[in-house]
Amino acid sequence: MRPKLLVTGGHGVLAGYVRRLMPHYQVIAPDKLELDITNDTAVTKLLNQEKPAVIIHAAALTDVDYCQSHPELADQVNARASGQLALAAEAIGAQFVYISTAAVFNGRSEFSVESDEPDPINHYGRSKLAGERLVAEFSPSALIVRSAWLIGGGREQRKFVANILRLAETQTELAVVNDKVGSLTYARDLVEFIDRSLPSRLSGIYHFASAGECSRYDIAECLVSTMQLPTRLVPVGSEFFAESFAAPRPDREVLRSIKHDFSIDWQTTLKQYIEDELR
Structure with missing residues (x-):
């Protein structure tokens, strides 16, 4: 059993x-x-x-x-x-x-x-x-x-990658934060x-995470490129969305481990997720 x-x-x-x-x-x-x-x-x-x-x-x-x-x-x-x-x-x-x-x-x-x-x-x-x-x-x-x-789940998820994908499929230009990683x-x-x-x-x-570090802009750029979307991405500072945020965000949410290796880089991880769930 x-x-x-x-x-x-x-x-x-x-x-x-x-x-x-x-x-x-x-x-x-x-x-x-x-x-x-x-x-x-x-x-x-x-x-x-x-x-x-x-x-x-x-x-x-x-x-x-x-x-x-x-x-x-x-x-x-x-x-x-x-x-x-x-x-x-x-x-x-x-x-x-x-x-x-x-x-x-x-x-x-x-x-x-x-x-x-x-x-x-x-x-x-x-x-x-x-x-x-x-x-x-x-x-x-x-x-x-x-x-x-x-990241994870399908297009119905209300997470960053799925949100960017939905917006990129309907808008010609998107502002994405590039100063936090x-x-x-x-x-x-x-x-x-x-x-x-x-x-x-x-x-x-x-x-536990993928190797390397990325900004939200980097993620959006990889997503748009991999999905071959025509959307133009505009890098902006986090102050661009300041009125929408009640809480401060860390500038760097980068994890590493002294106990095991992060063997897969973030680009490979993101592309695998796109193939698994978003195509």
Whole structure:
């Protein structure tokens, strides 16, 4: 019989790849309507009922500006609920995997590795860092994986690459920010990394992303070129969109690792994603 795996955020990009790429588990993927992760009673009831061997906690409040203007809700979802899930996982002996973010760093260094001291500059980053610390406290053997700019899913996703593609197919000119850079993380690759990590019960903090760094403009340029779209891209500074943003963004969300190699460069990763999901 296949062991059970519970992934939170059942309608999210990461959960979609878990269902597709981990058929050797019986995947349980409740969405936020089926499981309110802030409801301790509901969480405990589900875990005691299903007894999953593995829990991948991917659900989070990820809208950076919304977190900035709703800090209490961000803390409740990203921090407190993560700690309670880790505590409940520990009670049933489940392996716990927490998905975190490069936003726990201030972005002033050329890059960040696992041993660097976090220093978030917005409330999204602060709430995720608080979640990391609660998970580590309540489930000491947990695996905490920090990713950077996450890509994945199809054209229906409301993420940067899919948004740019939709706009580029209907507009002749697009302004794209070029003064902030980050690492790229393909959700499919992240799920495969987690899957490989489970048999050895890998624990602690790990960074996972593609090699190299890119700006949003670089991503858009690669996308438009690969898809052979006629759209003209205009590089702009982040101040161009300043009125749309409530939260500050790090200048550099670049991850590297002292624990393993990032073997695939971001261009190859992005082109693979385009071929897999967007053609």
